[in-house]
Amino acid sequence: MKKFKSFLIAGTAAALLTSGNPALANCPTKGVKEMTGAGATFPYPLYSKMFDEYNKICGVKVNYQSIGSGGGIRQLQQQTVEFGGSDGIMNEKQKQQAKGGNVMHIPTVAGAVVVIYNLPGAEKTQLKFTPDVLADIYLKKIKTWGDARIKALNPSAKLPTQDIAVVHRSDGSGTTFIFTSYLSKVSSEWKDRVGNATSVNWPGDIGGKGNEGVANSVKQIPGAIGYVELAYAEQNKIAYAQLRNKAGKYVQPSLESAAKAADVANLPDHMEVMVTDSSNPDAYPITGFTWLLVYENQTDLAKADAVAQLAWWMIHDGQKFATPLGYAPLQGVAVKKAEALIKKIKVGGKSVLN
Amino acid sequence: MKPELQAVSQSSLGSISAALDWLLPRQPGSVRLGDRFFHLLVRMCSVFIIMLALLLVGDLFRGSWEAIEYFGLGFLVGTTWDPVTQEFGSLPPAVGTLIKSTIALIIAVPISIGSAVFIAFYIPRGWRTLVSYPIELLAGIPSIIFGLWGLFIMVPVIRTIQVWLKANFGWIPFLDGPAVYGVGVLAGGMMLAIMITPIITAISRDILLTVPRTQVEALLALGATKWEAIWKVVLPYARTGLIGAVILGLGRSIGETMAVTMVGGNNFDLPHTLFDPIHSMASMIASEFAEATYSLYVSSLIYMGLVLFGITLIISLLAQLLIWRLSKGEFAILD
Numbered sequence: 001m002k003k004f005k006s007f008l009i010a011g012t013a014a015a016l017l018t019s020g021n022p023a024l025a026n027c028p029t030k031g032v033k034e035m036t037g038a039g040a041t042f043p044y045p046l047y048s049k050m051f052d053e054y055n056k057i058c059g060v061k062v063n064y065q066s067i068g069s070g071g072g073i074r075q076l077q078q079q080t081v082e083f084g085g086s087d088g089i090m091n092e093k094q095k096q097q098a099k100g101g102n103v104m105h106i107p108t109v110a111g112a113v114v115v116i117y118n119l120p121g122a123e124k125t126q127l128k129f130t131p132d133v134l135a136d137i138y139l140k141k142i143k144t145w146g147d148a149r150i151k152a153l154n155p156s157a158k159l160p161t162q163d164i165a166v167v168h169r170s171d172g173s174g175t176t177f178i179f180t181s182y183l184s185k186v187s188s189e190w191k192d193r194v195g196n197a198t199s200v201n202w203p204g205d206i207g208g209k210g211n212e213g214v215a216n217s218v219k220q221i222p223g224a225i226g227y228v229e230l231a232y233a234e235q236n237k238i239a240y241a242q243l244r245n246k247a248g249k250y251v252q253p254s255l256e257s258a259a260k261a262a263d264v265a266n267l268p269d270h271m272e273v274m275v276t277d278s279s280n281p282d283a284y285p286i287t288g289f290t291w292l293l294v295y296e297n298q299t300d301l302a303k304a305d306a307v308a309q310l311a312w313w314m315i316h317d318g319q320k321f322a323t324p325l326g327y328a329p330l331q332g333v334a335v336k337k338a339e340a341l342i343k344k345i346k347v348g349g350k351s352v353l354n
Numbered sequence: 355m356k357p358e359l360q361a362v363s364q365s366s367l368g369s370i371s372a373a374l375d376w377l378l379p380r381q382p383g384s385v386r387l388g389d390r391f392f393h394l395l396v397r398m399c400s401v402f403i404i405m406l407a408l409l410l411v412g413d414l415f416r417g418s419w420e421a422i423e424y425f426g427l428g429f430l431v432g433t434t435w436d437p438v439t440q441e442f443g444s445l446p447p448a449v450g451t452l453i454k455s456t457i458a459l460i461i462a463v464p465i466s467i468g469s470a471v472f473i474a475f476y477i478p479r480g481w482r483t484l485v486s487y488p489i490e491l492l493a494g495i496p497s498i499i500f501g502l503w504g505l506f507i508m509v510p511v512i513r514t515i516q517v518w519l520k521a522n523f524g525w526i527p528f529l530d531g532p533a534v535y536g537v538g539v540l541a542g543g544m545m546l547a548i549m550i551t552p553i554i555t556a557i558s559r560d561i562l563l564t565v566p567r568t569q570v571e572a573l574l575a576l577g578a579t580k581w582e583a584i585w586k587v588v589l590p591y592a593r594t595g596l597i598g599a600v601i602l603g604l605g606r607s608i609g610e611t612m613a614v615t616m617v618g619g620n621n622f623d624l625p626h627t628l629f630d631p632i633h634s635m636a637s638m639i640a641s642e643f644a645e646a647t648y649s650l651y652v653s654s655l656i657y658m659g660l661v662l663f664g665i666t667l668i669i670s671l672l673a674q675l676l677i678w679r680l681s682k683g684e685f686a687i688l689d
Contacts (some may be wrong), residue, residue: 041644068644070652094648165535170620170633172437172645195438198645206535206631207620209641213505220510221535 026313027058030302035310038065039072039085042111042174042229043290046325047085050318054310062310069174069198076103076293082307084293087174088198089272100295105272106341107289107334108314109327112230112258113179114240114286116215119145120222125157127241128250131186131277131285134243137164137225138183139190140203145223162223167214169227170207172199178288179227182276186285227286230258231326247281254284258328261287271337287328294345301347308345308352315339411663418657420650429657435622437646442654444661446624450539450632451665453625454614455607457543462551463600470558471584475570486559492552501616504545509536509617512544516629528627537619538631545617546610550603557602561595562588594677601673608666611636635662 044066051062067075069086076084077098086105095103115134119125133149136142142149146161169176177198184191194200206221208214211232218226219238230253233240242250251257261278277285292311298304315338319329330338343353370387415422421429425442432443473485513536524530565588573583589596619631620641639655639662646652 068646070643070645070647073647088647091648170615170637171641172643174645195436197437198647199437199642201434201436201438201622205621206537207622207633208537209615209620213616216505217535217537220513 026309026317028060028302028306028309030305032060032302032306034061034063035083035303035306036063036065036081037072037083037085037292038067038075038081039293040069040087040174040290041066042087043085043109043327046109046322046327049321049325050314053321054313054318058309058313060306060310068172069177070172072293076100076295079295082294082303083311085290086293087288087290088177089274089291090293098295100298102296104294104296104341104344105270105291106294106311106315106338107262107271107291107330108311108338109319109322109329110258110262110275110287110289111174111178111327112253112255112261112284112287113175113182113227114230114233114253115225115227115243116218116233116238116240117225118218118220118222119157120160120162122158122160123239125154126239127157128153128244129241130244131182135183135187135190138166138168138203139187139193140166140205160223165217165221165224166203166205167208167217167221167224167226168202168206169199169210169214171209173210174198174288174290175211175227175229176200178274178276179286181274181288182286185274185277229326230255234326243285245281245283245285246277246279249281251282251284253286255323255326255328257282257284258287259331261285262289262328262334263331265333267333267337269337269340271334271341289334296344296346297349298345298347298352301352304345304347305352308342311342311345312339312353315342414656414660414663418653418660420653421657424650425654425657429654430661433624437642437651440648440650442651442657444635444658446622447633447635447638447658448661448665449624450542450618451608451634451636451662453539453632454542454546454618454634455604457540458546458550458607459600459604461544461547462554462603466551466554466599466603467558467589467596470555470562471588473555473559474562474565475580475584475588486556489552489555489559493556497549497610497613500545500549501613504541504548504613504617505537508544508548509541512536512541516540520629529629530627534629535619535631537617538629539619539625540628542614542618542632542634545613546607549610549613550607553606554599554603557599558592558596561592561599564595565591594681597673597677597680601670604669605666608662608669609636610634611640615641635659635665 044064047064051064055061064085069088072081072084072086073090073094075081077094079099089105090103115129117127130153133142133153136149142164144161144163145159151159177196180194180196180200183194184196194203206217208217208226211228214226215228215232215236215238218224228238240253242252245251260280261275261283263283264275264278264280267273271289271291274288276288278287292314294307294311315330315335322329343351345352421442425432429443430448431445432441433445434441434443435446436442473482477485513534516534516536519529520534569587569591570583573587574580578586614634615637618634618637620633620637621631622633623630625632635658639659643652643655646655
């Protein structure tokens with residue numbers, strides 16, 4: 001017990017040092033020992049690591065069920081969980097169905113989605129794509145690797161004449177949400193014909209279940225193209241493409257270039273924004289946040305305090321677990337805006353963190 | 355036992371008996387208390403199962419009501435699945451489920467019944483367990499293991515077969531795919547065939563073993579060959595049971611989720627060839643339910659579950675009809 005206490009003190013001290021705000025401790029002070037959340041599967045590996053560490057530091061057990069963003073939103077609407085997790089932004093109708101009033105979207109980390117391919121005879125080549133070429137491949141308008149538009153972008157690559165087999169996720173996922181958000185922003189035809197959701201009406205060809213399903217189909221089918229999470233591609237040593245961003249620069253996908261996507265001046269205060277196709281000149285464009293969903297006005301002071309403290313810890317100390325697990329940490333302006341949102345969590349009109 | 359206690363126990367027995375009378379009227383042949391109690395117990399068991407099925411159907415209807423009101427029966431023939439424009443239909447995955455299951459049966463039934471005949475009639479009794487054991491082991495493998503094996507090992511092999519088929523038999527309409535992916539209708543069907551073979555084999559073997567040896571021996575004594583005895587007596591004798599075994603296999607293949615998801619290709623279009631990637635109903639429900647973000651979407655997925663339930667019901671009714679007609683014929687032979 002003594003050991004635990006000293007550990008607790010050490011943890012709190014470290015937390016205070018790094019957050020730079022001595023007025024705010026990181027552990028719940030009102031006696032809450034257990035919390036429940038549910039939602040997105042995309043950040044689950046990171047959240048389970050974070051919650052495990054949080055339990056060691058504060059002795060608060062956080063149960064997070066990775067049942068998907070849809071399920072997380074439904075459970076938050078019904079107030080059966082203290083917080084939800086989502087890779088997408090709730091729409092107006094979903095917000096109206098929330099029983100506890102206004103729902104806030106607090107970003108925790110960003111994730112990047114990379115384009116992978118299988119070119120027989122040119123396995124090591126790193127391809128370059130422009131947004132319009134990528135959109136037209138997924139719209140099935142560019143049908144072969146021999147297409148002049150692909151050649152023009154990759155003059156030195158030894159491209160086969162093969163047909164392109166387009167692979168997508170067959171299960172609803174945050175990865176698809178980020179990817180289709182990007183395509184909708186860069187191609188008006190994509191926006192009109194297909195649109196942006198966790199699962200869409202794909203023009204073609206094959207659906208794979210999960211990152212592993214997509215990656216494996218791409219690996220086995222010569223001429224295939226697909227999209228997976230950056231972390232998955234890196235762990236499995238799959239070659240991925242460079243993309244031209246909004247500023248006209250070809251960017252190598254990495255956690256650094258992904259983190260840049262959210263480091264722009266014009267982020268809205270509510271943070272309900274897809275940062276895909278970012279205007280930051282160094283940003284990799286297929287990048288999106290994942291959010292905690294929390295009610296702004298709460299009734300139970302102890303629970304509200306626990307959620308606020310947890311969220312605060314996640315956007316500060318918890319961020320150090322992001323990079324090793326393949327997520328891009330929040331940066332600069334995004335952290336400040338997230339802090340402001342957490343401070344808005346209120347009980348009886350009074351912010352729980354002040 | 356003290357007399358008063360005896361009286362109490364007798365009167366309590368009497369009241370139990372009265373309660374039983376109320377719950378379960380006296381029937382000939384069930385006079386003793388324990389006997390009647392047992393009768394009541396098994397009756398409760400079956401009522402429980404029936405209630406469970408009714409609850410399930412009720413809940414499916416309740417959950418899918420929003421989609422039923424919105425799409426009506428048009429859902430059954432709809433060929434679009436678009437969560438963005440909120441347009442949903444279930445025809446392609448229904449077709450996918452049925453085609454894959456049909457392929458699975460075409461492959462699995464001859465192999466299963468053939469191997470069941472071999473185990474029941476051709477190998478010595480002592481060796482039977484040795485051969486049967488691996489089959490029962492196969493039947494117990496979780497479907498995700500089959501699915502991963504299918505994705506990593508079987509699909510590349512099927513791709514090679516498809517390339518060869520396309521090159522040599524591409525002139526046959528359903529063998530001419532636009533491209534060769536490996537995953538798709540054929541891979542899904544093969545996967546299901548592998549999964550249902552052990553089930554059909556194990557049940558068929560047990561059924562064949564119940565065919566009286568005297569039947570076979572009588573025929574052999576009359577000068578028939580072993581093949582004739584099996585073909586003309588054993589299989590007709592066992593056919594209702596064998597059909598039951600096939601139906602159980604079919605049931606598993608229609609409801610199979612994980613393994614077909616891994617190798618089916620999961621595209622939402624009606625298939626034109628054996629190579630086309632195609633969704634199936636169970637795998638679609640499992641894949642999309644977690645991220646279904648609005649109520650009509652969820653409701654449509656549950657509606658698809660209801661359609662799947664309907665298909666299963668129709669197939670098992672048809673099977674019942676078939677067994678009923680066959681068994682009438684069988685009684686005529688036995689007479």
